[in-house]
Amino acid sequence: MKRNFSLWLGLLAFALLPVFAQTPAAPKGATGKIHGHVSNPTGAAESGGLVILSTDGGHSAKYTFEVTTNGDYAGEAAPGTYTLVYRQKDTPADKMVDFFEGVKVVADQNVVQDVDMSRKDYVDKLPAEQQKQLEELKKKNSEVMKANEIIKGLNNDIITANQDFKEAESARATAIKTLGASASPADIEGKVAEIKTAKYTEAETIMLRDTQAKPDASVLFAVLGQAQLGLRKYDESEAAYKKTLEIEAASKKPSLSAQGAANAGLGEIYARTGKVAEANASYDAAAKINPTAAALYLKNEAIIFTQVGNTDAAAAAADEAIKADPTQPLPYYLKGQGLIGKATVDEKTHLIVLPPDCAEAYQKYLQLAPTGQYAADVKGILQQAGQKVDTNYKAPKK
Numbered sequence: 287m288k289r290n291f292s293l294w295l296g297l298l299a300f301a302l303l304p305v306f307a308q309t310p311a312a313p314k315g316a317t318g319k320i321h322g323h324v325s326n327p328t329g330a331a332e333s334g335g336l337v338i339l340s341t342d343g344g345h346s347a348k349y350t351f352e353v354t355t356n357g358d359y360a361g362e363a364a365p366g367t368y369t370l371v372y373r374q375k376d377t378p379a380d381k382m383v384d385f386f387e388g389v390k391v392v393a394d395q396n397v398v399q400d401v402d403m404s405r406k407d408y409v410d411k412l413p414a415e416q417q418k419q420l421e422e423l424k425k426k427n428s429e430v431m432k433a434n435e436i437i438k439g440l441n442n443d444i445i446t447a448n449q450d451f452k453e454a455e456s457a458r459a460t461a462i463k464t465l466g467a468s469a470s471p472a473d474i475e476g477k478v479a480e481i482k483t484a485k486y487t488e489a490e491t492i493m494l495r496d497t498q499a500k501p502d503a504s505v506l507f508a509v510l511g512q513a514q515l516g517l518r519k520y521d522e523s524e525a526a527y528k529k530t531l532e533i534e535a536a537s538k539k540p541s542l543s544a545q546g547a548a549n550a551g552l553g554e555i556y557a558r559t560g561k562v563a564e565a566n567a568s569y570d571a572a573a574k575i576n577p578t579a580a581a582l583y584l585k586n587e588a589i590i591f592t593q594v595g596n597t598d599a600a601a602a603a604a605d606e607a608i609k610a611d612p613t614q615p616l617p618y619y620l621k622g623q624g625l626i627g628k629a630t631v632d633e634k635t636h637l638i639v640l641p642p643d644c645a646e647a648y649q650k651y652l653q654l655a656p657t658g659q660y661a662a663d664v665k666g667i668l669q670q671a672g673q674k675v676d677t678n679y680k681a682p683k684k
Contacts, residue, residue: 319396320389321360324353324372327412328423329404331357334375337401339368339389344382347371365393372401384408436499440506443496447489447509454516457481486516497526504533504544511551520555527551546576550583557590562599565591569603573610581611588620600624604647615654619664622647626667638671645673 320339324332333355338347348368351361370389371382389399403409409417453460461477462469469477493510500506511526530548534540553568569587573580584607591600601624607617625644632639648664652675655661665675 316365316393317362318365318391318393319360319362320351320391320399321358321396322398322400324357324359324401325404327403327409327420328427330427332372332374332401333357335377335383336373336375338371338373339363339391340371341366341368344369344371344385363391365391367391370399370401440496440500440503443492444505444509447492447513450485450489451512451516454482454485457485482516486513489513490517490519502533504530504537504541504548507533508544508547508551511548515551515554518558520559524552524555527555542576543579546572546579546583548572549575550586553583553587554590557587557596557599558594560594562596565599566603570606573606581607581614584610585614585617585620588617588624592620592623597624597627613654615651615658618647618651618654619658619660622651622664622667629671635672638667640667640671640673645671649673649675 322337324335324337326332332353335353337351337353337359338344339349340346341348349361349363351359353359353372368389368391370386372384373381374383377383384401384403386399386401389397391397409420412420457478458474460481461474465473465477490510490513493506493513497503497506497510507526507530511523511530514520514523514526527548530544534545534548549568549572553565553572556562556565556568565587569583572583576583584603588600588603588607591597591603601621604617604621604624607614608621611617622644625641625647628641629644630639631637645668648668651658651664652661668675
């Protein structure tokens with residue numbers, strides 16, 4: 287929009303001025319500084335061109351200063367009174383886009399002289415058609431600026447919501463720090479619930495407002511779904527995530543991360559409400575749509591199934607997470623935990639008999655995380671099963 291405006295503006299160049307007065311002589315070697323900002327009739331910065339100081343009405347340049355892409359110029363000149371001329375790069379040498387007479391440069395001072403082509407006396411000189419175009423441009427610019435302010439506010443709200451989610455995730459540490467390590471488990475759990483509810487409620491409130499303000503932004507519904515999931519409002523969360531996917535399906539520039547997050551969110555809802563097949567399908571869809579985050583989605587699936595006590599689904603999800611990224615230790619631990627429920631006890635040796643693949647999963651966890659969070663537990667299980675703990679373990683070929 288600015289570039290097009292500059293093209294027709296350049297055609298409306300004024301003829302050079304006649305010479306009215308010569309610049310008085312200045313002390314030898316004395317200089318003064320001058321700087322300013324150049325803006326076109328829309329009020330936007332001119333991204334280039336030349337500002338010259340002339341002593342003959344603009345016919346020749348005594349001093350020339352480049353205008354930056356931000357519309358600024360600066361330089362030094364001998365003290366005196368000049369005609370300041372602005373030319374675009376394509377302005378003919380015998381024409382000028384704008385000018386100011388009687389610009390005084392004073393020794394050892396920094397003079398400010400802006401070139402503001404949105405001023406009334408400049409705009410009034412434009413032909414009626416160009417004035418009409420200018421008003422239309424100003425209206426469009428105003429609408430764009432208003433839209434940009436809205437987007438800025440929405441982005442700030444997303445940042446706030448993400449901070450709420452982060453603080454909700456660290457609620458236990460906050461509760462212990464607030465109540466002290468000697469607090470009863472019941473008090474700590476109560477404080478954790480209080481923190482999480484407050485944080486997820488704040489995020490939900492913000493996103494309910496924002497999704498009404500901009501109902502075509504899929505990311506807002508994805509964040510809303512996350513907040514409502516945290517509050518265990520499963521029906522509302524499901525609706526928000528489905529709305530995310532609906533908007534994405536109609537988008538000319540679909541967001542893989544938004545689609546992945548929505549499908550993974552639906553997967554968690556279904557996992558927590560006992561819909562295993564639907565959960566698997568949603569997590570698989572998330573991994574397929576956004577493959578760069580596939581390992582994360584599938585690991586989270588295994589975690590959620592572990593949390594709800596569905597050991598078979600947890601082991602199966604952990605297997606898929608391992609396929610997506612075999613270098614992550616946690617899925618191996620989750621797989622072992624999912625399988626160990628099928629362990630038996632040898633009546634003669636009284637050792638635990640681990641089901642197939644369970645020991646291998648635990649050994650692989652120790653290989654990848656020998657001092658990890660669950661290392662001690664895993665070593666204890668393996669020892670009870672009469673297994674040698676080997677942090678260099680390699681699974682046998684099948």
